[in-house]
Amino acid sequence: MIWKRRKQMKVQIGTEYCAMEIAEYAVSRRYRHDTPISNLQLQKILYFLQVIHASETGELLFADQFEAWPYGPVIRDVYVKFSDCGGFPIKREFDTEINDSIRPFLDAGVDMLAEKSPWELVRISHAEGSPWDVIYNQKRLHKGIIPNELIMQCASEVSE
Structure with missing residues (x-):
């Protein structure tokens, strides 16, 4: 997948959910299916759910903003909540x-x-040109905020 920056989309929030609620739902679902996920997987699942939801609906799934950490986009409070698990499911x-x-x-x-x-x-x-790449590599803002506007731009390109 190639990420490009094109048009600016207005940031709209589509639901009343926060990232923590979506995270708890995802963790519970995978646990009930006997395939629990790690914190690293959870962070990426949240990120891609946000992008996919925005590409399909034009609205964000939740308002929380990701930070650009070394292993990709992270919602800090979700990371902290599950950090006691380390890299384990x-x-x-x-x-x-x-x-x-x-x-x-x-x-x-x-x-x-x-x-x-x-x-x-x-x-x-x-991926080169992804919202994470723009903040972490191009702007060199390690643990910098990935603006929701960048997520929306990414989503508009995925939907095209």
């Missing part, structure tokens, strides 16, 4: 309320992305 279940209208999207996205190795997800998130 997160074996927890949460009672997270998710609206039926977004559940099919989340289920399909989480399951599809969880099939990829954490390092494959890192590699994809590090």
Whole structure:
């Protein structure tokens, strides 16, 4: 996948969810399916869900902003919550309320992305011209905020 920067899309937030709720839902889903995910996988799953949702709907899935860390985009508070697991699978279940209208999207996205190795997800998130690359490599802002506008630009290119 080649990332290019073209037109500016207005940032719109489509749901009332925060990244933590989506993270808890993803962790619970994979745990219930006996294929728990690591914190690294979780971070990339959140990132790609955000991009895919924005490309399909023109709206962000959640308002939280990613930071550009060495292994890709990270939502800091989600990372901290699950950091006690280190690189091991997160074996927890949460009672997270998710609206039926977004559940099919989340289920399909989480399951599809969880099939990829954490390092494959890192590699994809590090693509030249990706939002992570722009902030981490081009602007040299390590742990810098990846603006949601950049996510929306990325999403507009994916949808074309």
